[in-house]
Amino acid sequence: MSGLVVRDLQVVFDGFVAVGGVDLTVPSGDVRFIIGPNGAGKTTLIDAITGLARATGAVTFDEHELLGRKVHKIARLGVGRTFQNSTVFEELTVLQNLDIAAGWHRGPLTLLRRRSSVPPEVQNALETVRLTAVRDQLAGTLPHGQKQWLEIGMLLVQNAKLFLLDEPVAGMSHEERDATGELLGELSREHTVVVIEHDMDFLRRFARSVTVMHAGKVLSEGTVAQVQADPKVQEVYLGHPVEA
């Protein structure tokens, strides 16, 4: 089946079970939110899928097995991710950041020459993530929200089919959140999107399906309404005074 399929995934650090047997299926075109209290294993799950954390079990994306592959090989299969703290290249311009993200398949001759024009996919991404106006600005000078958009733009030009976004709207203003939500909607037309998020309001507005994790396991899964109605979820998560 196409999309992301995770079977019995386990990640153990020095005897501590960070992810203990997770099964997860995210079909193509879904916008899946993964929520859960701190330490539930959400980021570790993404680390395992992208090759950063060693894991056992099985992870396939569009029928390619991911576990055991190196990070950059997994990226070449169309799996892209962002990080909680944005990790754009601060001393390069927005354009340079995007151009690099678009280029892993370039040959030595292209690499040794200067970039003579803006590649069309980079131009499209600039418009999609609304950064055309700050194209030649150093990425380090961008406000937080725009850095996160730049990260998403980098995934776009990288030709990622699966977007794994780790808290993309943390620290954003309301307007920025709304804009990011719209962006996720646009992305989902051609991509599969998985979002780790704490912001319940954001989740209710933009999630198509939700997976709740707790203590390294999947606690509940379904639509926003189904998950909210699940007594197990209410007990560990929504039961706490989250403005419901």
Place this chain on the structure above:
Amino acid sequence: MTTLQDPPVAVEASAAKAPRRFHALIGFGLAAVVLFALAPVALGDFRLGLLAKYLCLAIVAVGIGLAWGRGGMLTLGQGVFFGLGGYAMAMHLKLADAGPGELPDFMQLYGQLDALPWWWKPFANPAFALAATVLLPMLVAFLLGLLIFRRRVRGAYFAILSQALCAALAIFLIGQQGTTGGTNGLTDIQGFFGYDLNDPINRRMIYFIVAAALLAVLGVAWQLMRSRFGELLVAVRDGEERVRFLGYDPANVKLVAYVVAAGMAGLAGALFVPAVGIISPAMIGVVPSIEFVIGVAVGGRASLIGPALGAIAVAWAKTALSEKLPSAWTYFEGLLFILPVVFLPGGLASLAMYLRRRRSTSTEVTS
């Protein structure tokens, strides 16, 4: 100011690229005038010979600027590659001095050898020796780099490893006195491909070759820095992990910069031999390797011209100070390393950039 008559902002973006290239051409032209016209006229034979030596150090510095300034690899062991290039050249010149079938002088002295060791033999061939001065360091850097970068050795560990390799090579050379000249190194080199190095005219010729090599190396570094590879290298420096998630293997990117820097150091070593007339373990060990880096730090590691100018300035200061106050140089050298690292991480080049930026903001205000 001319900026007042310049066309307004809209044209600036498209015009900005052409002047940058133009500036670079002017820079290269100026450097060529200084190196090929001014210096030979202004300096006597002795000082010109010293300048040739400094320019060799500047060639090493350009490579370090690429690997360290742009690639983030603190190459504290460039003496290894400088030494490989230098010894490859010196071995050939010693064999040429000795004449066909003869052993170099030092082997006859304390080698107790009947025949040339097998690994000396290919260096009798000038084409092989010349190619080896650059290709041998690059090959060694390639093999080392494969091991080091694939295993993700970086930061201080990389620096310490480089330094250790440097010490190892120097110790090895000292231990093999019969075939390498030991502590003395390969000395008293008389000729350079048929030209007598005692003749001042030929020594001037060596200076011009070194100056041309420096310009060529700067040209290579300039193209690498402005290319897409140069942008990628900075990305690897600032976010190695992030680059991995974009589908690149950063080990390969670093490897290219490391190998190019090694080739430059090898070339510098090869030119150092005819320029100075000697190569010895003391010139390629830990201390000279650190001195290479000091020049780069002072000049500004991430800029194109900074490392070269810094290397020349530090080498010149070393000569000048050791002539007057022999014991003070070591302290001064320590200071030279600490000051830029603490107060001016971008080196003198960043000072120039800072002044330019101030000037441009003040013209903006006035216009």
